[in-house]
Each structure stands twice: as C-alpha cells, then as structure tokens.
Amino acid sequence: EPEVTQTPSHQVTQMGQEVILRCVPISNHLYFYWYRQILGQKVEFLVSFYNNEISEKSEIFDDQFSVERPDGSNFTLKIRSTKLEDSAMYFCASSEDLAGKSYNEQFFGPGTRLTVL
C-alpha cells in the first residue's frame, strides 16, 4: 500500500541553523501539507501546497518557513533560522485531487522530530 514517507525521523540542530525536512508524498497525490505538533500539544496546520504554489497557510507559517517541490517526488519544508520554539514533530500529508469530491483524504507520514538546541 502506498504511503507518505519522511526523512529524517529525528533531526537535531543548533539554534539559528537552517533545516530542511523532507517528505515523499504518495505518487499520484497533488495536494501536500505540513502540520506541526509541539510536544504534548495539538497538531496544527502550517501550509498546503498545490500546483507548485502555496494554497493556504496558517499564521504560524511566517517568513522563516518555506516549502518547495524541488523535483517530481519530494516536498520539503525549510526553516531558515531555527529557534528553540521550533522544536516539534512535523508531519507531512498528501491527498489526491479528485474532481467533484467534497473531501479528499489526507494521508499522513510518520513525522520528523525536530530538536533545536
């Protein structure tokens, strides 16, 4: 069964460093998402991406964040200058784009745990 994959599973970085979190969505999916979960808290939407541009973003997704689909398979989240409060689990998700459906299910990856020291 196809699944969303994310690498690395755990990333440790120093405050101020740039990090890139990688996701490989399910191959025929066209919508991609990033969500964040600070330890012990709820899962929060960051951004959605469709047709090579941001479709929607939350207030959390500020100028420190960017997303990219650098090739036909990867979807990345970049944090330019990490802060301590960026420590969290980051989940990637993808969904199809089936015309006429009022909902296309999002399939979540296993997450990348980011630790900023």
Added chain:
Amino acid sequence: AQKVTQAQTEISVVEKEDVTLDCVYETRDTTYYLFWYKQPPSGELVFLIRRNSFDEQNEISGRYSWNFQKSTSSFNFTITASQVVDSAVYFCALSEARNSGNTPLVFGKGTRLSVIA
C-alpha cells in the same frame, strides 16, 4: 472559525472497562467532516474514522464506536472493553467541505488515554 474541544486531557481506566472520549466542535459550515486519529507512543498519526456532517448514523467498528450528534455539536468516541494497546493520545479533528476537496484539518488538543492492566 472552526474549533475542536476535547475537554478531557487525560483519562485512566483499568483494562476491560469501557471509556468514552468527548469531542465538541464549532463551525459555521453546513457541510463538514469530523475525524478521530490515534497517536500511539511511537508518534505517528493513525486514522480511525471520518464522518460527513450529513450522516448522523452512529458507527461501530469492532470495539470502537462513534456517536455523532449534530444537535449538540459532538462526536464522541467509545472504546469497549479497553485493552493496554489502546493506550495513546486520541485526537478529534474537523475539516470543512469545499469544492476542491482539500482543506486543512483543525485538531483538538487530544485526550491521553492510559489503560492499566
């Protein structure tokens, strides 16, 4: 604005007891979707159920059952005869329905369930 409230932060039960996890939601949309996800200690998000706002029928899947009541904006989740493997954080989530079929999920803060042997 959409909001999901899970008032129970933590619940502890003894194995074989039944337990109900509460979820109350707010939305101005007439068409929306409700979800439950399980997050075991390993951290991934496991999809349990999706319910359309037009379908108020209760659903049962093995030891799991869901009670959707539009009149009280609630979507409660009951585990019958709980087992230690049910120990996890459970998230309720909400998504509006759109023509594009791809919308962010709004999660509650989660309920941590501990099942004691």
